[in-house]
Amino acid sequence: MDVDDDPVVEEIPVFLSKTLAENLYLLQYPVKSSNSTFDNGQVVNSCVKPINQQIKVDYALNTASKNYDSFKGEQFAIAADGKDRERQQKPTFRSGTMDKQSFLSSKPIEDVNRYMVCVLQDREIHATPLNGIVSMRQMFSYFDKQDKRTKAEQKAEQDADVEEEEAKQVTVKFARTENDKVRKAREKSFNYISKMESEEPWCETFWHAKNSTAAELERQKLYCGNASRAGGESVLNVDYAEYLDLLISKEKTDRNIDSMLPSRVVCMHELKQMTLVDQIKIILKDAKVLTFQQIMDLLPDRNLAADKILRTLPMAGVLIRGNWVVQSESIYPEGSVSSINGVPAEQMCKARDYILYRFTQCDKLERHQLALITQLPTEEIREILLSIAKLNSDRSWSMLLPPNEEFTGNEQEISDRQNAFWTARADKFNEMEKSNKRVRKRSARSESKYDTKMSNG
Incomplete structure (x- = not known):
């Protein structure tokens, strides 16, 4: 209208x-x-x-009212406080009636x-x-x-009848x-x-x-003072469309993002109140893997410059072959544990970062190999993979989105910085793999010696 x-x-x-x-x-x-x-x-x-x-x-x-039943009132008082009201430290009805x-x-x-x-x-x-x-x-x-x-x-009467208490079995629980x-x-x-x-x-x-x-x-005190009314700083000077937008319930979510985010969605009103870094963290955490264009479309402020978003993205996510995923610390904050076996957040972040690093090197990963290297239960490995990857028909795992070479070509500077980030951590991840191989070799040699000894015996 x-x-x-x-x-x-x-x-x-x-x-x-x-x-x-x-x-x-x-x-x-x-x-x-x-x-x-x-x-x-x-x-x-x-x-x-x-x-x-x-x-x-x-x-x-009103105990003096003609509609008040004095007898019932006294009965209720006796039922609450007993007949010996003097023993009560604080009786329910001081007057002796309800x-x-x-x-x-x-x-x-x-x-x-x-x-x-x-x-x-x-x-x-x-x-x-x-x-x-x-x-x-x-x-x-x-x-x-x-x-x-x-x-x-009743309990006092029963205790009086029992002269000697029998021994009872006690169960200790920790x-x-x-x-x-x-x-x-x-x-x-x-x-x-x-x-x-x-x-x-x-x-x-x-x-x-x-x-x-x-x-x-x-x-x-329910009335606003004259000093507050005189000041013009707090006057709400908005047009009718923006005013109606402010009146929308906080539970009302935006339909444009509702279809794109499959998991829990933060309402648009609440998202607008956050900083840009927190907005990106929430979006990446819910959507798991996104392209840069999808992130721009999901942000509540459509007028933000692309350069500003690109400068903020590394503070909330990491780049995996042209696509963005949330940082491990956002999924497993300090002091938390995994939801299945209670693995500490430090180990979960370390394992997730290793899996992200491996996805920068290859297209497919196998869960049992990742469990051997990270020394995490297979359930926790699956929990990590579900946050970034999908299960293929051959039981291998691949990223939710294919590599985005267009972004890496257009944004060469940020791609180089992200590659340098993973290169700096490559030595640590390689040492993890070598350490795991040495442990498996020692374990294999021990089993071989044990089998030989048993056969000689």
């Missing part, structure tokens, strides 16, 4: 306030009825867990960077980014206390050493997160009523 057919009716200025950006949370009550409200509720206690971003709020119940209801928060979403609280005043919109969104749901901890106390009483991948997976598990949440102590907080002076002072 033409822009002229949809004229602007009114312009409303939008201001960004960051005063409460690091402390502003949105509390949702998804299970309350539509006609109930907590705006006028009396909060008797509130506390938080800052690290895990948990909130607990206790609302007072006089409050507690709400505990949970996080429905982790990433809240795209959510704001906006206030409209005097034909101006003031927006403040949110630091978190939590859902408040009623908790019934008094039932849990009753169950725990019942089990404890914990396995875990790598970074296993540790990160464990830290994302439900049991680990629940344990961390339970270990963090609650911090008591002050709750200010919405009509209090303190609450009003905090609400004033």
Whole structure:
């Protein structure tokens, strides 16, 4: 639709306030009825867990209401705290009856960077980014206390009946050493997160009523100050097309690169925020092997000069017979291990660089020979080959793309520098091959002597 057919009716200025950006949370009550409200509720206690971003709020119940069942309220209090409430260090219901209801928060979403609280005043919109969104749901901890106390009483009775405890067989288990991948997976598990949440102590907080002076002072921080409005540095001066592009969701990926990258694709919005080196690393890592023209087509900024890209490419990738692949350190960063047998990153990078070097010399490689020379498990060798090569019908491996002689001819200077890079490392790789041959010869001689001895015996 033409822009002229949809004229602007009114312009409303939008201001960004960051005063409460690091402390502003949105509390949702998804299970309350539509006609109930907590705006006028009396909060008797509130506390938080800052690290895990948990909130607990206790609302007072009107025990004097004609709809309140006093007998049931007392029964709930006895069930939670027991009949001997004096022994409780901190009883659930101090008054001896159920006089409050507690709400505990949970996080429905982790990433809240795209959510704001906006206030409209005097034909101006003031927006403040949110630091978190939590859902408040009623908790019934008094039932849990009753169950725990019942089990404890039953256990005490059983222990009293047993005069002498019989010997029990104890099984000793040793914990396995875990790598970074296993540790990160464990830290994302439900049991680990629940344990961390339970270990963090609650911090008591002050709750200010919405009509209090303190609450009003905090609400004033939602508005952008006059000094911020007067400055022109933060004004968003873009045309409508660029503005719509900025509004596109971060999860929205570009269709042009989606068909070219077979593995995980970083969205175009996120790619634009990176440096040129990191952009090239991500693209090479996902696409495995690319020509220079393909790299230029995949970069989000199509106006970059070819010379600038050529100067940056050696910092992110290496040239293999006219095609570019990502550096080994980007796939196996320092401190990481392989995903199959846990081989350290240093050995994986050394083996991958050797395989890349061999591809500069020949068209096809065999996996078992590479495993003998690099002394890596065949599974790790296959993992490396899959990042740059394809399996042929004769069980050999060749590069994903054929040699690009056109690039090496047109860009002679960068090709010479890359060749010099591999030549400088050739002696190290040749020594690796010679060392492996010597080890195999000694092993063969030892086996031969052993066979001779056995036959003489």
